[in-house]
Amino acid sequence: MEKAILGAPFVCQIAMIVRDAQKAASRFAELLNVPVPQVVTANADGSDTVTYMGRPTEGRVKLAFFHLDNVVVEFIEPTEDPTTWKDFLAEKGPGVHHIAFKAKNRMLETAAELERFGYPLIQHGDKYAYLESTEELGVILELLDID
């Protein structure tokens, strides 16, 4: 069988943009009766090389993760750094930003395939890449360079 561009048919993360990640985490934890996860600031140390719309950005962001039985649910609170997260919130308000697929060791190559497929690469860091597929699929696709 020909290899699928998105690899295994497995959505590893669903990520929501919210105004307040701490509040979202606290409320979602209550609904699931699980501990409230810590809200962390990604790229606080600037070690990740982030590019948004072709330009470098610090790309810091506040995140809270829930490891559910079948999928990771992520809440994203943008910072003032220029990012797809900040623009999404400004343009659409709170909403689901992306669903993620694993692309270990083939993230940029898969991103290039998706660009040829018609979905532009809008932002990427060392371990993630976002492809703009919203007009057709209703959601941004994320590729993760993880197992």
Place this chain on the structure above:
Amino acid sequence: MEKAILGAPFVCQIAMIVRDAQKAASRFAELLNVPVPQVVTANADGSDTVTYMGRPTEGRVKLAFFHLDNVVVEFIEPTEDPTTWKDFLAEKGPGVHHIAFKAKNRMLETAAELERFGYPLIQHGDKYAYLESTEELGVILELLDID
């Protein structure tokens, strides 16, 4: 342990509103290298009792389902019937409408709990209910009366 309002920590569906379910299904199938699922019209026979914002509606909708390894991905194309799907598309354009949790035999009771929690019931049929949690969680929660 106290029972979680949302039951098991398991997201059974992720649902995207799109302009063209056939096109979305065809493109997503290509990305996954799987057969294109049939687009079906839900409630074409009018057998489901659908209520949107307190008023009855036929609530027909075009749907395409992908049964991935860990979750069902659903593409939703609204019809002209008054529904949350139609209003979502008109207001926000294509985007993720909801994530779903199973609530077999306790759907309306769980919906009432979520209303007390602060998330209004905006639409329901015989087997599904939508709670408006977007402002806090970035997504509508769906309860499904299925196993």
